[in-house]
Amino acid sequence: MEEKIAIRVDDLTVAYNYKPVLWDIDLTIPEGVLMAIVGPNGAGKSTLIKSILGIIDPIAGSVSIYDKPYVKQRKLVAYVPQKGSVDWDFPTTALDVVMMGTYGKLGWIKRPGQKEKKAALEALEKVGMLPFKNRQISQLSGGQQQRVFLARALVQNAAIYFMDEPFQGVDATTEIAIINILKELRKAGKTVVVVHHDLQTVPEYFDWVTFLNVKKIATGPVKDIFNDDNLTKTYGINYKVAVNQ
């Protein structure tokens, strides 16, 4: 059976103020993998996700999701930004944040109704946050906030999930809960792309990995390419320090 390509990135170059942060990235991500993007700080990991999702305009190159441009495939894609990228003092509840995941399919102007609410409640249940549905989001712990973000992505019921550092600042229980849900998604044939920091857990959590440091260093199955050679190329000679963090 031929492998389907979920995401294809061709010659992608992104620059901030004329300084390239991603340089000539070629990447093909097959359907149904749980992939980590690893690399040092400033390697452009978040930028790569954001430019795939059209949040940042690249200066060169193209991206396709199942062979079509992202703008035509929005409904197939769910996105979990970094937890720190939003203001958690915003006046809203956990349920309301999860409901935002349904907005994409609704499109402009149309409002969410009972169907969307039911889906949001189910997603909260899945991440174990149903008891907190009416809590103001600033009153949630860091791990709970991350679960709410995950629920918001689940409610999008997408084929591809992008997550920017979902394990940042969460407790061990939440980390396990999240990775279990991600593994379930993979089992259901979804493609999951995660910006990840903790190199030690890569072999345990993921089956696919991309090494990134402004340029793409390597991409492929964890068992084939997660080795000292690629780690050194990505992190420089100090990669062992990164592992010990």
Add this chain to the structure above:
Amino acid sequence: MSAPQIEIQLIAAIVAIACAIPGVFLVLRKMALISDAISHSILPGIVIGFFLTEDLNSPLLILLAAITGVITVILVEAIQKTGLVKEDTAIGLVFPALFSIGVILIAKNANDVHLDVDAVLLGELAFAPFDRLLIAGIDVGPKSLWVMSLILSITIGLLIAFFKELKVSTFDAGLSSALGFSPVVLHYGLMSVSSVTVVGAFDAVGAVLVVALMIAPAATAYLLTSDLKKMLMLSIIFGVSSAIIGYWMAHLLDASISGSMTTVLGVVFLVVYLFAPNKGLIAVMYRQKQQRTEVSLLTFLLHLNNHTEESERHINHLQEHINWQRVRSKTVLDLAQKNNMITIVNSIVTLTPKGKEFTDLALEYIVTNKDEKIEHMKDDFFLFRG
């Protein structure tokens, strides 16, 4: 009340609502200063519009001035994007430049134009009823009442239509963009509405009060609610009531209407800031004091848990070994007894099963940071509310 008095209050109330709505989003987007910039930099637009139309309420003037407002935002962002200065500096560079162009234009044409800087800054609500709208020769009311009503209707219409889009793009611009709700389009939509509102309102209340009417009600409401819709409702209520109370205060003191309204807005904010149930200053101070006591309680319970020997559990021991003042010791003992966590027999303190359970759960929470099991304790103890 005379007819002009009713008209003035009606205009004030409508201006207050029209300002409060975009104000909520500006405050949540941390862009309060932008409204200040817009309110000043629309001046050249108003002056040029006034040269062309000779009518402060003409739609062309409002459009021209609103465009100046949007240009302000574009310029601020362009300067900020160079990376040489931060946003506040960019705002500080742009609006005085545009405002001063307006001031020069007025001064150069002072003889021909019935428009002065004082009126622009402070407005003159008292004169608003004099400028009537005549349709086929029939007086249908003050012009600014009609203009502001139209602006308000458009604002409410847009708010209802795009509430969900505004909410998601304000909370999470990244997600909004990924979902296809362009944050740039929404941003400039909000900026356009804000600019139009400022232009429409400035004639009545002036460039300074417009800012107060946009920011103060939203900031006040923010202290009281954690629901966006309620925040909008509360902002409108605060805006309208401050405007009306301000009007009567001005009437009573024979003072400037816009000045009185701004003062009331400030006082209302101050009162809410002090007394708001959760975010208010007094509530926060009370909570911190309670948390200190609760930390002491937990320390004491842990001590009891660790020591079975009677000498370590004597009441006086609290003062001698744990080194607490008498008042603090008593507060802690009272709190523990009130919650049935300890019993005191012959001055020897013993942990009850409830106290033991509490200690174990609290300890587990502090070590693991998992708060599932202590959910029921959150209501009684501030310590566990994150």
